[in-house]
Amino acid sequence: MPSVESGETKTLNKFEKFKAEKDGLDVKDELEHFARIGWEAVDKTDLEHRLKWLGIFYRPVTPGKFMLRMRTPNGILTSQQLHVLAEIVQRYGTDGSADITTRQNIQLRGIRLEDIPDIFQQLHSVGMTSMQSGMDNVRNITGSPVAGIDVDELIDTRELVKQVQDMITNKGEGNYAFTNLPRKFNIAIEGGRDNSVHAEINDIAFVPAYKDGQLGFNVLVGGFFSAKRCEAAIPLNAWVPPNQEVVNLSRAILTVYRDKGLRANRQKSRLMWLIDELGIDNFRQLVEEELAATLSEAAAKDEIDWEKHDHIGVYKQKQARLNYVGLHIPVGRLQAEDMFDLSRLAEVYGSGEVRLTVEQNAIVANIPDENLELFLAEPLLQKFAIAPQALERALVSCTGAQFCKFALVETKNRALALSKELDGELEISHPVRIHWTGCPNSCGQPQVADIGLMGTKVRKDGKTVEGVDLYMGGKVGKDAQLGTCVQKGIPCEDLLPVLRKILITDFGAKVK
Ligand code: SRM
Numbered sequence: 001m002p003s004v005e006s007g008e009t010k011t012l013n014k015f016e017k018f019k020a021e022k023d024g025l026d027v028k029d030e031l032e033h034f035a036r037i038g039w040e041a042v043d044k045t046d047l048e049h050r051l052k053w054l055g056i057f058y059r060p061v062t063p064g065k066f067m068l069r070m071r072t073p074n075g076i077l078t079s080q081q082l083h084v085l086a087e088i089v090q091r092y093g094t095d096g097s098a099d100i101t102t103r104q105n106i107q108l109r110g111i112r113l114e115d116i117p118d119i120f121q122q123l124h125s126v127g128m129t130s131m132q133s134g135m136d137n138v139r140n141i142t143g144s145p146v147a148g149i150d151v152d153e154l155i156d157t158r159e160l161v162k163q164v165q166d167m168i169t170n171k172g173e174g175n176y177a178f179t180n181l182p183r184k185f186n187i188a189i190e191g192g193r194d195n196s197v198h199a200e201i202n203d204i205a206f207v208p209a210y211k212d213g214q215l216g217f218n219v220l221v222g223g224f225f226s227a228k229r230c231e232a233a234i235p236l237n238a239w240v241p242p243n244q245e246v247v248n249l250s251r252a253i254l255t256v257y258r259d260k261g262l263r264a265n266r267q268k269s270r271l272m273w274l275i276d277e278l279g280i281d282n283f284r285q286l287v288e289e290e291l292a293a294t295l296s297e298a299a300a301k302d303e304i305d306w307e308k309h310d311h312i313g314v315y316k317q318k319q320a321r322l323n324y325v326g327l328h329i330p331v332g333r334l335q336a337e338d339m340f341d342l343s344r345l346a347e348v349y350g351s352g353e354v355r356l357t358v359e360q361n362a363i364v365a366n367i368p369d370e371n372l373e374l375f376l377a378e379p380l381l382q383k384f385a386i387a388p389q390a391l392e393r394a395l396v397s398c399t400g401a402q403f404c405k406f407a408l409v410e411t412k413n414r415a416l417a418l419s420k421e422l423d424g425e426l427e428i429s430h431p432v433r434i435h436w437t438g439c440p441n442s443c444g445q446p447q448v449a450d451i452g453l454m455g456t457k458v459r460k461d462g463k464t465v466e467g468v469d470l471y472m473g474g475k476v477g478k479d480a481q482l483g484t485c486v487q488k489g490i491p492c493e494d495l496l497p498v499l500r501k502i503l504i505t506d507f508g509a510k511v512k
């Protein structure tokens with residue numbers, strides 16, 4: 001079937017073909033069958049692609065051991081949910097683990113396809129879903145990790161994030177209206193002052209802004225990273241109040257993207273390419289037509305006026321005598337016993353709520369003053385510190401070669417080892433945000449980091465070795481800006497002295 005784009009007729013790419021043949025969501029009804037026949041017998045396209053519509057990721061690096069990507073709206077989990085996730089991971093022994101992701105979400109590893117029907121029932125029983133979390137769908141919707149408890153919060157986004165997710169996924173049951181987008185799609189709804197969600201790198205971002213004295217959101221569109229191009233989001237010149245209009249506008253933008261988005265070349269299918277093609281004013285007009293309403297013009301300025309917080313440590317909540325405590329989870333990796341423990345701690349000392357951050361860390365919320373001392377003495381806080389060293393504290397890493405076939409380098413373990421070594425050598429007065437990403441897809445967001453490291457292959461002494469391209473200048477919080485590549489092709493084995501020098505010259509580090 002040909003599609004018309006920019007006046008040209010092009011043949012559908014293989015992704016558009018298989019989506020047209022059978023919607024990804026259709027495999028939902030085949031899970032029992034897949035479980036019976038075993039993963040080796042599943043049709044290749046169902047196995048490698050369509051299952052991702054349900055959050056089930058075949059891992060070519062570890063065949064038969066799948067990754068399950070959840071949805072965690074606003075990054076909030078109950079202790080009961082975390083306990084269930086821990087039980088799921090536990091049954092896979094040393095194959096089982098979980099990762100907190102750069103979208104404030106959690107992914108489970110080691111999953112066997114034959115267990116999926118049972119796992120989905122378990123998830124359903126605690127109100128969780130993995131629906132539409134991969135491929136050409138809307139990813140986990142992010143919000144401030146301290147929504148509803150932040151002393152300085154402007155808008156509590158928890159309910160809005162949930163409503164947008166429910167609209168897109170039909171309350172987690174799956175929604176054919178949005179299962180055939182031209183490409184992946186990211187939404188963030190920020191309610192705080194510090195841009196905790198990296199609004200600028202989302203396809204739609206709602207950021208707090210006052211219009212005529214009323215608090216609502218300015219809307220940004222088109223932010224994204226890809227191997228080919230990275231762009232910060234641009235203003236849609238629209239303002240919405242913090243209510244159903246956020247859901248309606250999200251639906252309208254998604255509908256325009258679904259119906260008009262470019263589909264011939266997958267490298268040019270993200271929303272910004274459509275905005276380029278139409279012009280932002282025409283795009284806005286199409287959105288208004290879809291809404292059947294006139295959009296309010298944007299407020300003159302937004303309220304993102306703080307530097308970004310990392311939420312690690314102990315903080316007073318807006319509720320009297322309650323505290324939240326941010327724990328540093330090294331590169332976001334969790335084992336089953338950590339998850340059981342975290343769930344228990346949240347239950348015993350707090351209200352049972354655990355929150356995830358885009359820095360791949362966790363927050364235990366609602367801890368009364370009188371429980372704080374005992375909480376802080378818990379052995380788990382030796383492992384998940386509240387005052388980690390400066391480099392480890394701000395370290396972020398994508399999955400990398402251990403589980404991802406796109407990876408050009410090993411990331412998480414290497415990132416952690418290097419940071420520990422440099423923390424040992426150097427005195428650094430403030431955290432330096434180092435982000436690792438295993439390939440140009442940029443899942444680890446090197447462009448938002450003080451120092452970003454993107455995996456590549458490098459020639460050294462006649463051999464191909466693992467290396468990185470170095471990014472610098474990423475600015476987060478207010479006036480966020482994307483960093484750029486400043487040096488290409490550093491072999492990983494030569495990276496330590498390069499980083500040491502940068503930390504000393506650019507970030508004021510001193511040799512101990
Ligand atoms: Fe990503 C593909 C992991 C956040 C851009 N990403 C992948 C896949 C699914 C590739 C694959 O099948 O192996 C990776 C799964 C590896 C695994 O086993 O974990 C993967 N992406 C991740 C996570 C887990 C990285 C992490 O360690 O935290 C993040 C999961 C977020 C979530 O909960 O949904 C993750 N990915 C991101 C982000 C960051 C963000 O959203 O803020 C980006 C850049 C922002 C963006 O998308 O605009 C990102 N991932 C990509 C891309 C490039 C997209 C493009 O338009 O070209 C791909 C490749 C693709 O989609 O074709 C990709």
Ligand code: SF4
Binds near residue numbers: 401404
């Ligand atoms: Fe995999 Fe590349 Fe994404 Fe890292 S950046 S998770 S290596 S796709």
